[in-house]
Amino acid sequence: MPYILKWLCISIIVGALVGTASAGFLQSLEWATHFRENHLWMIALLPIAGFLIGLMYYYWGKEVEAGNNLLIDNIHDPKRIIPFKMAPFVYLGTIATHLFGGSAGREGTALQMAGAIADQLSKPFRLDRNERKTLIIAAIAAGFGSVFGTPLAGAVFGLEVFLIGRIRYNAIFPAFASAILADGVTNLWKVKHTHYHIDFIPKLEFLPILYSILAGIAFGICAAAFSRIIHWAGSIFKSKITFPPLRPVAGGIIVALAVFAMGTTRYIGLGVPVILESFEKQLPLYDFALKMIFTIVTLSAGFKGGEVTPLFFIGATLGSALSLFIPLPFGLLAGMGFVAVFAGATNTPLACMLMGIELFGAECGVYVAIACVVSYLLSGHNSIYTRQKIGEAKNRRYESHQDRSISDFL
Known part of the structure; x- marks a missing residue:
């Protein structure tokens, strides 16, 4: 007591x-x-x-x-x-x-x-x-x-x-x-959070479950790629620019020039309007790739903020685009990607399953869980957090990794 x-x-x-x-x-x-x-x-x-x-x-x-x-x-x-x-x-x-x-x-x-x-x-x-x-x-x-x-x-x-x-x-x-x-x-304090809605969730059957596994594989690969590339980009900035305050100057020039050259602010900031859009229609594949590039340049150069909302953007837009190849509703795939890429990039599958249920409703729970578990397993021992330690290896072949930090493998 x-x-x-x-x-x-x-x-x-x-x-x-x-x-x-x-x-x-x-x-x-x-x-x-x-x-x-x-x-x-x-x-x-x-x-x-x-x-x-x-x-x-x-x-x-x-x-x-x-x-x-x-x-x-x-x-x-x-x-x-x-x-x-x-x-x-x-x-x-x-x-x-x-x-x-x-x-x-x-x-x-x-x-x-x-x-x-x-x-x-x-x-x-x-x-x-x-x-x-x-x-x-x-x-x-x-x-x-x-x-x-x-x-x-x-x-x-x-x-x-x-x-x-x-x-x-x-x-x-x-x-x-x-x-x-x-x-x-x-x-x-009357702060409003963003609300998401998935229009249609198919009945749980063999094929939708199989398609969810395929989507989870794509999300896991995306999560691993993001984690690896952002650390690689950070090391490039550090090796090329020895005075730390100049690193975000270089990153800022790249981002600002890219925004003005493309004539859009779609890929800067949080990107919440685009995340909402991914639940409403099928988006092109380049959306997730461009957001990944903008975020990696911004954060690896030394600007501040989190990686997670950009990961939501990347996952949701990738999921929406995957509906072109995977016969599941784009809204469901967007919701699955929203949490599954995050699960793979942070190695937190249980939290991401709960997040999917809290944000999108319990009806999509099984699909979200499948995507999160597959993404977590497929992302390997990669993470946006380099000081995470490996308590239990994801695969028996990597048992020697246990009790070591992610930074040991970068």
Whole structure:
């Protein structure tokens, strides 16, 4: 009983703080997106914004530059308390990235803000090393659940993301309590989440299940490709440009020139309108590829934001396009791709199954589950999070990989 009361108290505080932070962040992001779309000339200033973000982290934020990987490292081996400045730094960097036209997401920012805010409770509550691990898991759950409006997926994501193939069940109560409370607080602030709708879901039969497996294979390959290419691109920027603040300048020039040359803002920002479009009609194959390129250049150059919403875009548009070859409704394939590419790129299949059910309804649950499991298995030991450790190898041939980090194989 003391355990429940203690963690309920901590979860209430985490939920209130993180839920409020997520609400403020989402409203700021909405403003930045709206302002940019009404002042497209600002995209020309993306290299300057990148330089300022780079300078901020180079001179004052080196200890928090690792971002989500710093959170994962602190779950594996808690050291000193995560500096609070991680929250305002990543907030400012992400808003600037979106305001000036970078292609990025919001999940990474929400998690880092949540982790930095919640870890400040370690001293007042006199938490030991193991309790700090639980606190950071709860913070990740709260950040994810509140920023997407998916508290169940957020809770499982927090339990699942740091160790491939295993779940830390002793953190299950704080994770669920924090995620549900944070989502509730975000809703109290009247923040609206995007709603998705799948028009038609076929009856569960042999052929639709087979087609779902085929789609899952495509999603897994896409997830592995994204994870590998973004790390490769990051290493190219680092090897070619030795002064870190100049890397986002180069990336910003590439993105800005591409936007003006193509004459469209379709592939920058969050891309929520295109994600919604993928549920309404069959989209061309190049949509997912172009979003992948824009996002990889933006994030590998050093701009801030998450990879997850771009992964939703990539997966949903790929799924919609696959309806040209796979005889399943484009809306269902878009929903499957939405969560399955994310599952493969983060190695969190259970969280992604729950997310699919929370966002699209239980009727598509089996199809979503098939796509997520196949994508997870096919993506191999790749991840957008290099500090993820392999708890259980996906294949017996790779048992030697166990207890090692993804970064060991890059």
